[in-house]
Amino acid sequence: MKKTYVSMQLNGEPVEFLAEPSQTLLECLRDTLHLTGTKEGCGDGNCGSCCVMLDGTLVTSCLVLGVEAEGRTVTTIEGIAAGQKLHPLQKAFIDHAALQCGICTPGFIVAAKALLDQEPDPSEERIRLWLANNLCRCTGYDKIVRAVQAAAKEIREEKQA
Amino acid sequence: MSTSSYNVIGTRPPRHDGADKVTGRAIYAADFQMNGLLHGAMVRSTHAHAILKRVDTTKAAAFPGVVAVVTADDFPQTPDRIVDLGEGETPVSHLRGNVLAKGKVLYQGHAIAAVAATSLQAAEQAAKLIEVEYEPLPCVLTAVEAMAAGAPLLHGGDTNVTAHVHHAMGDSEAAFAGAAIVIEREFTTATVHQGYIEPHAATVLWNNDGRVNVWCSTQGSFVVRDVVSCLLDLPVSAVRVTPTEIGGGFGGKIPVYLEPVAALLSKKSGRPVRLVMSRRDVFEGSGPTPGSMMRVKMGADADGKLIAAQAFLAYEAGAYAGGMVGAGAMCVFAAYDIANQTIDGYDVLVNKPSTAAYRAPGAPNAAFATESVVDEIARKLKMDPLELRLRNASREGTRRADGPKFRRVGCVEVIEAMQAHPHYSAPLGEPSHAEAKRGRGVAIGYWFNIGLPSSCVISVNADGTANLIEGSTDIGGTRTSIAMQAAEVMGIPVDRIHPAVVDTDTIGYTGVTGGSRTTYATGWAAHDAAQDVIRQMKLRAAKLWQAEAVEFADGVFQAGERQMTFAELAGKMSETGGPVVGQASVNPRGAGGSFAGVIADVEVDTGTGKTTILRFTAVQDAGRAIHPSYVEGQMQGGSVQGIGWALNEEYWMNPEGRMMNASLLDYRMPTILDVPMIDTQIVEVPNPAHPFGVRGVGEANIVSPPAGIANAIRDAIGVRLYHLPMNPPAVAAAMGGQK
Ligand code: FES
Ligand code: FES
Numbered sequence: 044m045k046k047t048y049v050s051m052q053l054n055g056e057p058v059e060f061l062a063e064p065s066q067t068l069l070e071c072l073r074d075t076l077h078l079t080g081t082k083e084g085c086g087d088g089n090c091g092s093c094c095v096m097l098d099g100t101l102v103t104s105c106l107v108l109g110v111e112a113e114g115r116t117v118t119t120i121e122g123i124a125a126g127q128k129l130h131p132l133q134k135a136f137i138d139h140a141a142l143q144c145g146i147c148t149p150g151f152i153v154a155a156k157a158l159l160d161q162e163p164d165p166s167e168e169r170i171r172l173w174l175a176n177n178l179c180r181c182t183g184y185d186k187i188v189r190a191v192q193a194a195a196k197e198i199r200e201e202k203q204a
Numbered sequence: 205m206s207t208s209s210y211n212v213i214g215t216r217p218p219r220h221d222g223a224d225k226v227t228g229r230a231i232y233a234a235d236f237q238m239n240g241l242l243h244g245a246m247v248r249s250t251h252a253h254a255i256l257k258r259v260d261t262t263k264a265a266a267f268p269g270v271v272a273v274v275t276a277d278d279f280p281q282t283p284d285r286i287v288d289l290g291e292g293e294t295p296v297s298h299l300r301g302n303v304l305a306k307g308k309v310l311y312q313g314h315a316i317a318a319v320a321a322t323s324l325q326a327a328e329q330a331a332k333l334i335e336v337e338y339e340p341l342p343c344v345l346t347a348v349e350a351m352a353a354g355a356p357l358l359h360g361g362d363t364n365v366t367a368h369v370h371h372a373m374g375d376s377e378a379a380f381a382g383a384a385i386v387i388e389r390e391f392t393t394a395t396v397h398q399g400y401i402e403p404h405a406a407t408v409l410w411n412n413d414g415r416v417n418v419w420c421s422t423q424g425s426f427v428v429r430d431v432v433s434c435l436l437d438l439p440v441s442a443v444r445v446t447p448t449e450i451g452g453g454f455g456g457k458i459p460v461y462l463e464p465v466a467a468l469l470s471k472k473s474g475r476p477v478r479l480v481m482s483r484r485d486v487f488e489g490s491g492p493t494p495g496s497m498m499r500v501k502m503g504a505d506a507d508g509k510l511i512a513a514q515a516f517l518a519y520e521a522g523a524y525a526g527g528m529v530g531a532g533a534m535c536v537f538a539a540y541d542i543a544n545q546t547i548d549g550y551d552v553l554v555n556k557p558s559t560a561a562y563r564a565p566g567a568p569n570a571a572f573a574t575e576s577v578v579d580e581i582a583r584k585l586k587m588d589p590l591e592l593r594l595r596n597a598s599r600e601g602t603r604r605a606d607g608p609k610f611r612r613v614g615c616v617e618v619i620e621a622m623q624a625h626p627h628y629s630a631p632l633g634e635p636s637h638a639e640a641k642r643g644r645g646v647a648i649g650y651w652f653n654i655g656l657p658s659s660c661v662i663s664v665n666a667d668g669t670a671n672l673i674e675g676s677t678d679i680g681g682t683r684t685s686i687a688m689q690a691a692e693v694m695g696i697p698v699d700r701i702h703p704a705v706v707d708t709d710t711i712g713y714t715g716v717t718g719g720s721r722t723t724y725a726t727g728w729a730a731h732d733a734a735q736d737v738i739r740q741m742k743l744r745a746a747k748l749w750q751a752e753a754v755e756f757a758d759g760v761f762q763a764g765e766r767q768m769t770f771a772e773l774a775g776k777m778s779e780t781g782g783p784v785v786g787q788a789s790v791n792p793r794g795a796g797g798s799f800a801g802v803i804a805d806v807e808v809d810t811g812t813g814k815t816t817i818l819r820f821t822a823v824q825d826a827g828r829a830i831h832p833s834y835v836e837g838q839m840q841g842g843s844v845q846g847i848g849w850a851l852n853e854e855y856w857m858n859p860e861g862r863m864m865n866a867s868l869l870d871y872r873m874p875t876i877l878d879v880p881m882i883d884t885q886i887v888e889v890p891n892p893a894h895p896f897g898v899r900g901v902g903e904a905n906i907v908s909p910p911a912g913i914a915n916a917i918r919d920a921i922g923v924r925l926y927h928l929p930m931n932p933p934a935v936a937a938a939m940g941g942q943k
Contacts, residue, residue, distance in 0.1 A: 083403070144451045
């Protein structure tokens with residue numbers, strides 16, 4: 044089958060690529076654009092390791108077709124840090140030992156950022172509800188919740204300063 | 205020595221691979237890219253048990269883009285023999301038969317053939333064109349059914365039982381006669397999966413020089429090397445395995461599935477080939493850990509002293525011999541000093557994937573049975589359940605039924621820490637609604653931990669830093685916990701050490717990251733390699749100062765009035781004889797076993813049968829916590845896996861042996877919304893057999909949660925459950941007669 048031409052904004056830069064009609068955005072990111080920070084844990088929307096932002100909305104990229112990204116804006120884990128400076132969530136995940144194997148980490152960070160961008164001071168319950176589509180098999184989630192809380196606090200303090 | 209006398213050990217530095225892993229830069233197996241890469245797809249059995257009458261690959265081979273197709277016939281048909289390649293003693297024919305079926309398929313999902321093509325889409329379409337003709341056979345899915353007379357036999361012979369382990373001491377029958385109380389109960393547990401989030405993936409290049417290069421996600425790069433070379437009939441030195449980052453394993457990434465097949469495809473195509481499992485493949489073609497049937501009988505005197513115990517354990521082996529019942533039989537009564545014991549364990553073939561280790565493999569099943577019975581004894585005797593456990597706790601010198609006597613262990617200390625924990629005396633609180641009931645349960649558990657070989661090399665840099673190379677894949681921060689032990693010896697901060705996990709050509713043999721052994725054994729190798737560095741640097745200082753004896757403490761070399769820091773002396777390496785490289789290899793026999801326990805509060809909705817975990821405290825003897833955050837993380841992770849095992853997880857098979865819930869939607873692992881914060885308390889009873897007292901902490905924490913939760917449910921609703929998982933329908937059914 045013929046491939047389709049797709050152009051989109053990816054982590055602030057324009058990119059162009061060819062997508063097979065059945066290729067998911069996740070496959071296009073990983074296999075075609077070689078951005079492998081976004082992970083595939085299930086391929087059917089049930090683990091959250093493929094989370095990206097699509098036009099400012101959190102999506103599981105395994106459930107989006109590559110061709111659907113035409114003309115849209117995509118942010119992946121590779122677009123979260125500001126140059127050399129880690130995002131507070133990234134730093135908090137390291138400092139609070141919120142990752143063990145780390146395979147779920149990109150998805151959690153992208154998803155948690157989507158929450159904190161809208162809600163600077165979420166409760167523990169709200170954090171758990173928001174992240175309920177992201178599976179982690181290693182940590183038992185305790186340190187992930189604490190890392191998100193710590194990052195939220197830091198972002199709030201940064202804003203005030 | 206208390207923790208505070210250390211400079212590095214017991215602190216919580218950021219991990220060395222942190223930046224890579226939070227930015228998406230870390231390369232996991234499926235991320236690995238290579239020029240000319242071909243994509244593979246596999247054909248897997250749609251039957252749980254069948255004769256393979258015909259496998260016709262003609263149409264697939266002709267499909268556009270397809271470069272190679274392989275079946276089991278492509279393996280060199282070397283004569284069968286028994287090998288131990290890190291997974292226990294196994295016939296080569298089983299290893300070979302599990303990666304590509306020959307003659308017969310033994311479980312649904314059993315790999316049959318594989319295709320390599322220029323695109324994944326082409327490979328997947330071509331795989332569908334492979335024609336497989338089956339002659340279905342009746343299948344058998346549980347250990348009990350498989351042991352029954354007339355059961356379908358997986359490997360011929362006259363039984364599906366591949367091993368019977370028997371341990372006995374004293375005279376349990378006679379002792380029961382004198383017991384004030386005897387309880388005998390039967391338990392079953394469902395088959396569960398390790399559930400790592402990263403599916404198995406491997407890339408192999410069979411190079412033109414005849415060397416086979418493997419990049420894969422594995423807990424043991426040397427196991428992969430040895431299995432690949434064995435199945436392809438090559439010398440071990442012909443295979444080089446580079447472990448990528450690994451997205452969880454828990455025991456399930458010790459077995460080798462994809463690498464030998466990708467190697468065959470690469471040999472045929474002359475190009476690198478990548479194989480990646482789908483989530484369905486992971487459920488149907490890897491893991492799981494055994495479902496089981498257990499009968500446990502225990503007797504106590506009127507004071508609560510356990511005097512006799514018997515266990516009958518039947519564990520699923522899956523499609524090939526070598527399941528987890530051996531460890532289950534060694535652990536079933538390990539927490540207690542009981543003079544009279546009889547333990548029988550059976551490893552039983554069933555038409556499910558060949559079972560793999562899962563975090564303290566075999567022990568959680570057994571502990572579910574034992575700890576439920578102990579709980580019942582405490583209730584009958586009206587004794588505090590921790591007091592009863594303390595009265596019977598194993599300690600130094602206690603003999604286990606399988607022979608060995610415990611060295612210094614922390615069973616007593618763990619139970620005392622549970623008793624003293626504020627959680628244990630905190631009120632349960634009022635149920636959240638009229639239909640809800642609350643309860644508290646406790647349980648304890650034991651896991652051995654293992655030794656095995658490890659190697660480590662440390663090269664000093666002129667700027668006072670050091671590069672450390674080792675062969676243990678880092679699944680949870682072990683680069684750092686290993687480097688911390690070297691840093692402690694060398695008297696430098698751990699951020700001055702750059703640890704790297706390297707390929708099998710570059711480091712000496714190193715056993716799997718499993719058995720809670722990495723921080724223990726590879727950490728020990730790092731300790732010894734660091735001592736080797738210091739020994740050499742003392743000689744350099746002596747040379748420089750023309751001194752007889754040089755002392756070293758807290759990062760400073762000293763002889764008389766003269767002193768120099770590690771960094772200063774490192775700067776003088778070239779003038780004192782050139783590079784300093786320290787190295788060590790260790791092969792500890794056995795490790796310090798770890799005890800752990802949980803206190804669990806639950807609320808059961810008596811309307812729906814749903815159990816909610818309200819509060820959960822995990823206590824574990826770490827020996828010495830090198831990096832306390834990572835120890836806590838292991839305890840929390842093991843606890844939540846145990847919660848999943850207790851409440852939801854199971855292979856749900858139809859009578860034909862098809863797994864009906866092979867997705868992460870239907871195989872219900874705990875989400876962040878299903879669990880509360882997991883409180884942890886680390887107990888430190890140093891292991892006398894390790895330079896820093898490390899015991900290893902990866903596994904013992906999963907042993908007691910299912911039992912602790914079962915005991916809490918019993919406390920809440922007054923009914924005991926004897927089967928895992930204790931999901932809402934099961935709890936509702938158990939309450940049926942009650943409500
Ligand atoms: S890979 Fe997309 S949700 Fe799991
Ligand atoms: S850190 Fe391993 S899955 Fe989350």
